[in-house]
Amino acid sequence: MSYRFGSFRLLPIERRLERDGVPVSIGSRAFDLLSVLVENGGTVVSKRDLTARAWPDTVVDEVSLRVHISALRKSLGTNDSGAAFISNVSGRGYMLSAEIESDIARSDTVAAPIAKNENHLPPPLFRMIGREAALEETCERLVSHRFVTVLGAGGMGKTTLAIAAAHKMSDGFRDGVLFVDLAPVTDGALVATTVASHLGVAAPAQAAVAVVCNFLKEKRILLLLDNCEHVIEAAAALAERAHRYCPELCILATSREALRVEGEQVYKIAPLRTPAPDVVGDDSRRFPAVQLFLDRMAAAGGATELGRGEIDLAAEICRRLDGMALALELTAARAASHGLSRTLELLQQRFGIHWGGRRTALPRHQTVLALHDWSYNLLSPDEKLVLRRAGWLSGPFTAEAASKISRIETDDVLDSLADKSLISRVLSANGALRYRLAETTKAYALDKLHCDAPEVERVARAHAEYFLDLLRAHARKADPFHLSGLSKTFPEALANVRSAIDWCYSESGDPELGAQLVAYSSPLFLELSLLEECFRWSDRALSSLPSVIIDEVAEALLHQARAVSGIIVREARDIVTASFERALDIADNLGNLRLRLEIIAGFNIFLMRAGNCYAGARIVDAAETACMGSSDVVARRLVLWMKGICHAYNGDFIAARGVLEESCPVGGSVDLDLTLVVFTQFIRAKVQLARVQLFQGDGRRSEITARDAIDSAAAYSHPIPLCIALAYAASNAIWKGDLAVANGMIERLAEVSERHSLAAFHAVSKGLRGEIRVHQGSAAEGVTMLVSAIDVMTSRNHDHMLVSFYAALAEAYAALGEVSHATRHIETAISTARTGGEIFQMSDLLRIRGTLLISGPLEGHIAEGNADLRKAYETARDSGNSLHELRAATTLRRMLNPAEAEEMFDETLAKLPHEERVFYMDLVQCPPYGGGQSFDGQVPRSSEISAVSTDLSESA
Structure with a gap:
């Protein structure tokens, strides 16, 4: 065997170099270097490979290589074109520049x-x-x-x-x-x-x-x-x-x-496509991962006829396996014998990396464990370390996160692991580079990590400390009024925070670290509407405070988190009050106005939701005092929102409208970065403005404001503000008699509240349906719905709307001829309104009671009834409630002295804008709840309505 280039012949086995048949004397090292260059003729040979061949057991510097290459160049001389046989490729190595012929072929x-x-x-x-x-x-x-x-x-x-x-x-x-x-x-x-x-x-x-x-x-x-x-x-x-x-x-x-x-x-090669979670039933079958899984499951003796639920289980298994073909085949065999439900359960527990497949497959393809062993054993020590520890991270992760928990610089290691297809590079929504482990690789990495208990503890602590530092740094920069998109800025934070908190409160964990982690992650839980979870962790963290040293800001955040999330928790009223008060004390000590106002805003929501509007108004006065002299525009606007809401509940519609129209103009840009509490106050202000506009005779503008509130709440993407907007907009629509619109809003309210487990708002949707059924003439059905709703709402600290629901119950029982029940419930409505301060509809409550007293079976109550009707009219007139003023005047005109009542009616009607009069006349004539039986004793005459409508049209 020999090689020829130029006039030279190289015989490797005999270790001889000839020129035109004459031996050429070169040293042993030079011969080894030439052999490598000849064998790789026409390609660059790195300096490392050359030194490894010529000095296999010795460490030499680059100078020695250059000396020997220089000597070899002199021995070879130049080719026919005058160029050296050996050329240097800068930064890469050397190559033999000659055509090489071998006699091997x-x-x-x-x-x-x-x-x-x-x-x-x-x-x-x-x-x-x-x-x-x-x-x-x-x-x-x-x-x-x-x-x-x-x-x-x-x-x-x-x-x-x-x-x-x-x-x-x-x-x-x-x-x-x-x-x-x-x-x-x-x-x-x-x-x-x-x-x-x-x-x-x-x-x-x-x-x-x-x-x-x-x-x-x-x-x-x-x-x-x-x-x-x-x-x-x-x-x-x-x-x-x-x-x-x-x-x-x-x-x-x-x-x-x-x-x-x-x-x-x-x-x-990409993973087999898997269906998204929202793709269900037979639609999942068109995805290759599901097709492969079901095909292999059938081949292994599994069921071939599957129902929708079973197909959904198969799709979820495919998603968990990331569309990896081998994992799908191995898991399909297990599903054939254990069933889909049990297989998914086993995957969630142990991920099945030890499950076996075809006996005839290559050894490394017989289990997922063997498959990953094959790759893992090829890695360097640093690559193994980073892969093991990256398994502890949940979801996509940054190089910084991997470096912090690995305690080494990981950029080059992560790139190497990505090049080896052990991790994937992914771009987040903001374009930042992140890395991700497939679920099977993650399970394997954790399996390796758990072989060393001390390493697990080091990784878990480093992981918790890293995310605490991340969230604490964000909190230092964040405005207490603003979220700054925490879930978008750190999309991987939630899953990692959950696992870190779980470890902190485990037997080997660190409760002090856990308490701080709960504190600084609480805005994330609130932002994502994880209220029950937020309450559970903040309550646990606070219960361990006596034995834990914690900074004051963290303690304030914990109390605020427990208070805000506890608003919806059953039997948490006393805990919530104490936490709000303690959080306020700390905010006062810190001298942080915005933090104090945000806590007051949450406290105000809780008090008014719990039926204590008077206390809610008092703390708003405190907020106004605290904000006095401040140039903080957002803080002053927040105070105005709360103040306008309190005026609306207290029935001062004139003051309420002035404050609310100033602070939340309809159609203006909405700051969607506000915290949950602050944004909720904005939505509450908006829907109260819509109600005030309706009651003051501006029905068309009320519709626009209510719709604007719903749109703003939907854009915020949080269920609580959206439920508030839908509930009160639906209530307004019922007051207007627009039952089709109200039903649409109620259906959406029911769906959102059920999806997010907001039991009180789901009960509100049922109560609103009950109101509609009463006004449609199905009083018995309405009673059942209203009673059920009231039971849930009172157990969930949600007294808002109870007054309206008690009034609807009174009307329902009156329609059923059960006047004693009707009277009892209207008394409850009046008592609840007066005790809690929700007195905006007091005039209509008095009208209903007066009607019941006059038209009831008991004698001797006509004078009391007349007094209630007059009081209803005066209360509505004095508060600027034109809708209820017109309703009271209409009832008085029918049930009292017609001449006197006619004057009241005309005065009220004259206050309304011309374009609104027909609308409001229809509203009061057909009662405001959209049809059904009126409780003022008479059905209005159609000729009367027509005459009024004609007069109004002509005057317009």
Whole structure:
């Protein structure tokens, strides 16, 4: 065996160099260097590889290499064109610049070319699912570029795809297809000799690359190199040289990382597509991951006829397995014997990385554990460390997070792991680079991590401390009134905070660290409407405070979190009050006006929701005093919102409208970055403005304001403000008699409240439905709904709207002829309004009671009834409540002295804008609840309504 270049002949086995047949004397090191350059003729050889060959057991510096290369250059001289045989490629190494000819290809030891009928290919899968497009693209790239590497994580189906492509294209290769599985090759030096042996060529290790290239130089062969990742450098060197010197050769490689050589085209195989969580039933079957899973489950003896619920379970399993083909096959076999529900449960508990698959599969493909062992054992110590510890992180993570819990710089390590397909690079919504582990890889990493209990504790503590620092730094920069998009800024925070808090309160955890973590993460829980969870953790953290040292800001945040989240928690009234008061004390000590006002705003919501509007108004007065002289526009606006709401509940509509129209103009831009409490106050102000406008005779503007409140709340994407907007807008629509609109809002309220487990608001939706049923004439059905709603609301500290519901019950019982029940409930409504301060509809409550007293079966109450009707009219008139004033005047006109009542009616009607009069006349004539029986004793005469309508039209 020999090589020829220029006038030289190199005989490696005899270690001799000749020029025109005459021996050339060069040193041993120089001969080794020349051998390497000749064997890799035309390609650059790195300085590292040259020194490794010439000085295999010695560490030498670059100067020694340069000295020997310089001496070798002098011995070789120049070629025919006058250029040196050895050239230096700056920054990369050296190369032999000459055409090289070998006599290996003419040797008698070379086997005959592979025949087409001797394709060395494993059989293809009977049915390949979900890879049709991938197969087409792989084949097209192979035709166009001759060198394709199928890249992907273990178990994705790289080998399956490559074999299918080779079978599909085999007819195009006259000299056959050669499949070489490199998995059994443990030494990179044996890669080329392994390929040579598959070709039937005898080749010494030192010259195997040249032997293979010379053999393939004139052949039309498809060479499939499977599983290159563990011998990546040797496989890359062979593939690059063969691609360059063999013009008809096509190379198809599979690897978990790219070969990164000239001519390579990378095709990255994606996971099988899985359905999104909102895709259910038979729609899931069109996704390849589900198709493969169900196909393999049936093949393993599982059920073939599945109901919708079972298909949804299969889809969830596929999502948890990230569409990894091998994991789907292994899990499908388990589902065939254990059932879908139990298999999903097992996945959630242990993730099934030990489950076995086909006995005939390669050992590394028989379990997910073996599959990952194969990759893990190829990693450097730093790569293993980072992979193990990254398993502790939930969801996509930053390089900073990985570095903090790994305690080493991870940028290069993460890039290396990504190149090896063990982690994925993902871009967040804001364009920031993050990394992600597939669920199977994460389960494997955690399995490895839990082999060392002390390491688990170090990682868990570092993880909790990192996210505490992250949230604390955000809190220092954040405005107490604003969220600053915490869930968007740190999309990975929630899952990680949950796991960190769980560890902090475990036996081996740190409660002090946990308390601070709960404190600084509480805005995140509130922002995401995780109120029950926020209450549970803040209550636990506060219960451990006597034995925990904690900073004052954190304690204020904990009390605020427990108070705000506790508003919706059953039986939490005393705890909530104490927490609000303690949070206020701390805010006063800190001298933080905005924090104090936000706490007051939450306290105000709680007090008024719990039916204590008087106390709610008193703390608003305190807020106004605190804000006096401040130039803080947002703070002053917040105080105005609360003040306007209190005026509206207290029935001072004139003052309420002035304050509310000043502080929350309709159609203006809305700050969607406000905290939950502050934004909720804005929505409460907006819907109260809509109610005030309706009661003051501005019905059309009221509709616009209510719709604006709903739209603003929906844009905020939090269920509580949206429920508030829907509830009060629906109530307004009922007052207006617009029952179709009200029903639409109530249905949406019921859906949102049920989805987010807001029991009190769900009860409100039922109570509003009950009101509608009463005014539609189905009084008995309405009573059932209203009683049920009131029971839940009173148990959930939600006294808002109770007055309206008690009044509706009174009207329902009156319609059923049960006057005693009606009287009892209207008395309850009046008492509740007076005790709690929700007296905005007192005039209508008095009107209903007066009507019951006059038209009831008991004698001697007519005078009391008349007094109530007069008081109803005067109360409405004095408070600026034109709707109730007109209702009272209408009732008086029918049930009292017509002349006196007619004057009252005319005076009230004259206050209304011309364009609103017909609308309000219809409203009071057909009662304000949209039809059904009136309780003022008479049904209005149609001629009377027509006459009024005609007069108004003419005057307009």
